[in-house]
Amino acid sequence: MRRVVVLGVTILLGCAAYQRGEGLDPATLPSALRPDYELFAQRCSRCHSLSRPLNTRISSDDHWRVYVARMRRMPGSGISPDDVPGLLRFLNWYSAARRSPDGGVGGTR
């Protein structure tokens, strides 16, 4: 039993030492976008991991608009029409940040 506990604690410490989650670190985002990111993280992780939208190669604002509209209509998405502007604000910024030559912001790469 003691071995199992030691192994469990070791694994936890190892995980804690190297934390790269599916999402972004909100502390690294512009403060004005943090509420939008929180909304995105809450709404867009019900059916899939955040890596799905964050790793996609969508780059145009128009494509994000159509993409989010399609997701909003999924059963039980919980993404109301009022949520859409905030989601698009974050996703449009995220796409631009990924493309930026300075290597991305907030773990966007």
Add this chain to the structure above:
Amino acid sequence: MKSRALMLLLCLVGVLSPLAARAIDLNLAGTLQLDYLFSPFGRSDPRPASHTLDGFTEELSLKLAIDISSHASANVKACFGCHGFEVGMAYVDFRLADEFNIRVGRFSPTFGEFGLRHDPGNHRLSDKPLPYDMGRMLRLNAFGDSVLPSPYVDNGIEFSGTHFFDRSLQFDYAAHAVAGLRANTDTPYDVDFIASRSAAPYYIDNNSQPSVGGRVGLTARLASRVDLSLGGSAIWGAYDTRARMTYTVLGADLYLRAGRTNVRAEYLIRRTDMYAADQGRFEYMLQTQADGSLPERTFQVRDGWYVEVEQPVLRNLDVILRWDGMRRRGNTAPGSQLDFEAGVSRWTLGAQYVVERGYRLKASAEHYSWWGMRNGIDQDWAFHLGAVATF
């Protein structure tokens, strides 16, 4: 034959790629999961996993989503798994409004909550809950298939829609007519899920009668970070070649999210007719009719459930606890390892570790408790270790 799905996807990519420059929005996504399932050997039963897909199993899916306009989109998904290459999606959506969408083609008819997450990149454990299992539960051959193996993919049409009454209340519905589950005989014991999903007969129907069904759901935002969804689903159809043996599947689902904690629960039940005009095909005596003759049909009932809690403990580590189970009630074939009533209850403790965004490791331990097994087996252990990449 099995390469048709891949060829279809590649052709579609080839045909549509030039159109991307003309403002048709393409998005290619995929998932790859490799999982190793190990079940320890015992003296009384040297190979508890002999009738399941143990060892290494790989599941691959490639999906192309095409937003043709704000009203029309198409999806094509090719999968490679235990059944080889298959077409998991090939459909077109046309939306007149949020409240009315028409989907035609090959798709997963809307049923329950898990259907949306059946892709291994979208659920946190290596395997599916027992009522949706497709070949990973131990003693599969003895117990038979699950209530509704997922993904259930079929050809047909579905009407669906969603409506927000305000920011905090969403109603959605879906109603479909599809070819339906199959058994390639007119004297079946049960639905044959391999025949139901096989490309061998070109995905065509085995009888002329569509299966119908649908789902209604309600999602409420109880607080800024608390959501609750409730849903009810049903499917009805005939599955034998003469369209005389029917099946009915009912389901109820619940999803609760509070902060970063997810709680999911579903209950499914399937009542399936069995051809019964021959006592020699059954272990237990059939009930005769008033004139002493055997009825044409009897039935079996399978039900199953799961309750699952996903709890992030670190930014890159989730812990998952799941309780699921399945029961079968009904006559059996002679020599079956099952009693008239048999069942299984399973506890799973698992973890998912994010190595890199889009790349995760999954590990879980499962304890099975059986009842109604004639071979006397009442417990099993199983362990999963897997890696999944989403791209």
